[in-house]
Amino acid sequence: MLIAAGLFAFSGLFALFGVYAERKVSAFIQDRLGPMETGKYGVLQTIADVIKLLIKELIIPGAADKWLFMMSPAIIFIAVYMGFAAIPWSSGLAPSNINLGLYYIFAIISIETLGILMAGWGSNNKYSILGAMRSAAQIVSYEIPAGFAIISVVMIAQTLDMQTISAQQGILSAEHTKFLGIWDVTNVGGILSWNIFRAPHLIIAFVIYFIASLAESNRAPFDIPEAESELVAGFHTEFTGMRFAFVFLAEYSMMFLVSMIAAVLFLGAWNTPLPNLGVVRLADWTTGVAWGIVWLAVKALALVGIQMWIRWTLPRLRVDQLMNLCWKILTPLAFACMLISGVWRLWVM
Amino acid sequence: MESKNSIGSIWKGLTVTLKHLFSSHAKRKVISVSSDNYFKQLEGTGTIQYPKQQLPVPEVGRYQLDVEIDDCIVCDLCAKICPVDCIDIEQIKATELIGHTSDGSPKRIYAAKFDIDMAKCMYCGLCTIVCPTECIIMTNTYDRSVFELKDLTYGFSDMTPAEAEEKRALLEKQLAEKQAAKEAAMKQKEGRA
Numbered sequence: 210m211l212i213a214a215g216l217f218a219f220s221g222l223f224a225l226f227g228v229y230a231e232r233k234v235s236a237f238i239q240d241r242l243g244p245m246e247t248g249k250y251g252v253l254q255t256i257a258d259v260i261k262l263l264i265k266e267l268i269i270p271g272a273a274d275k276w277l278f279m280m281s282p283a284i285i286f287i288a289v290y291m292g293f294a295a296i297p298w299s300s301g302l303a304p305s306n307i308n309l310g311l312y313y314i315f316a317i318i319s320i321e322t323l324g325i326l327m328a329g330w331g332s333n334n335k336y337s338i339l340g341a342m343r344s345a346a347q348i349v350s351y352e353i354p355a356g357f358a359i360i361s362v363v364m365i366a367q368t369l370d371m372q373t374i375s376a377q378q379g380i381l382s383a384e385h386t387k388f389l390g391i392w393d394v395t396n397v398g399g400i401l402s403w404n405i406f407r408a409p410h411l412i413i414a415f416v417i418y419f420i421a422s423l424a425e426s427n428r429a430p431f432d433i434p435e436a437e438s439e440l441v442a443g444f445h446t447e448f449t450g451m452r453f454a455f456v457f458l459a460e461y462s463m464m465f466l467v468s469m470i471a472a473v474l475f476l477g478a479w480n481t482p483l484p485n486l487g488v489v490r491l492a493d494w495t496t497g498v499a500w501g502i503v504w505l506a507v508k509a510l511a512l513v514g515i516q517m518w519i520r521w522t523l524p525r526l527r528v529d530q531l532m533n534l535c536w537k538i539l540t541p542l543a544f545a546c547m548l549i550s551g552v553w554r555l556w557v558m
Numbered sequence: 559m560e561s562k563n564s565i566g567s568i569w570k571g572l573t574v575t576l577k578h579l580f581s582s583h584a585k586r587k588v589i590s591v592s593s594d595n596y597f598k599q600l601e602g603t604g605t606i607q608y609p610k611q612q613l614p615v616p617e618v619g620r621y622q623l624d625v626e627i628d629d630c631i632v633c634d635l636c637a638k639i640c641p642v643d644c645i646d647i648e649q650i651k652a653t654e655l656i657g658h659t660s661d662g663s664p665k666r667i668y669a670a671k672f673d674i675d676m677a678k679c680m681y682c683g684l685c686t687i688v689c690p691t692e693c694i695i696m697t698n699t700y701d702r703s704v705f706e707l708k709d710l711t712y713g714f715s716d717m718t719p720a721e722a723e724e725k726r727a728l729l730e731k732q733l734a735e736k737q738a739a740k741e742a743a744m745k746q747k748e749g750r751a
Binding site: 234236237238239240241242245518519521522523538 | 561568571572574575576578579582602603604605607
């Protein structure tokens, strides 16, 4: 119960920070200043926005399917929020330590699509249903390359337990870790023992997963389900007040969640990036429960920053381009990564 | 080849936005358009936080009109030249010389009413050109806003209605006296003849 409340508070706070950061980043990229009036440098802007959303009227369109419409924001948010349950924050610190963690996360996130479809169908609005159908098509397609990129990690790690995958990528590893499969770095740790350097083809898997995760969280350049310029706001066109806030909260929580998964699977989870160099035991000094939280948060926030940077740079893909990228480029590459993972595990590690 | 091209163009776009992201610490300086550097501020954000920051404008720019009523000889030229008829003047001839303006012109007419409707004004500045005493000028005020439409009619006359009535009565009395004198003269002429 306490953990659930803590995670909820965290995702709420992160959404507050994320929206503010997004507005500032977009403003600076476009040579503007962003919010400046509410509080110093506009830091209270998102709090003011939340208060506004809280006191707004909850409108249900007359033609809407009332139950689907009312339930969908909750389902969208809960699907993402429950994903946080299995993410390890530091060594020995995870909300729920389950040995099928990765599988669970992948399964629970895909329920979000159901919520989006419910929102689109329940709104009884052509823009909403178009957005929802695009979203379903997109998420179902991109789960395949994302899944295979994850499988190539799992084949290297030989486990679905997020905490074990994390521990393998640093000095706390129970087994021998080899940098690029040649140099034993079990006691050196740092960036050298991260998964992307233990098996270099995982760099490609990481890029594939990152692109697919952008698509799964409906972020630009894969934001065709929301597509402001053509679909008003896509599947959440008809939502007002707190229901809209929950959809938004889900989007920002999803950004952080996929970034955390990417950090755990590819970028050394809560392990320090600093290696032990002879007597300078940087890795030993920067390993611990508190350090773990710091490193994981820094890695995840950096990835969130890259997501924002990409959003304000690249134009939206067309539906056919989206499917081309997924089926003709990412999926074959992900298959190749999986194959190399098998070979790597058998002959190199 | 195609994918190589697209990766190249994606990277190029990303470097452009990254450059802007990190040059945002340079804020736009509030300098006048007449400054040499005005068009050279290419780095950093372009926002001017009006009204906290305001670009300097010339002291006598082409903005809202102002009338120095003490210098006005109520010649009505400005009202006549105004293309949109936004100036409304009511003249009362004085019975004697009222005084002199600051440039020495004699004042012989009272302005019972000198209203300028800023909602109509098109800021052409013709009235300031024809004014013989340069009492109607354009100022650097450009962002005045009001709650009532009638407040956009600026009154510049310094006479109260009572004063205007008094002057009007004086003028009528003088006219009546003149008329009487004229009639008396006429009668005298007729009688002589």
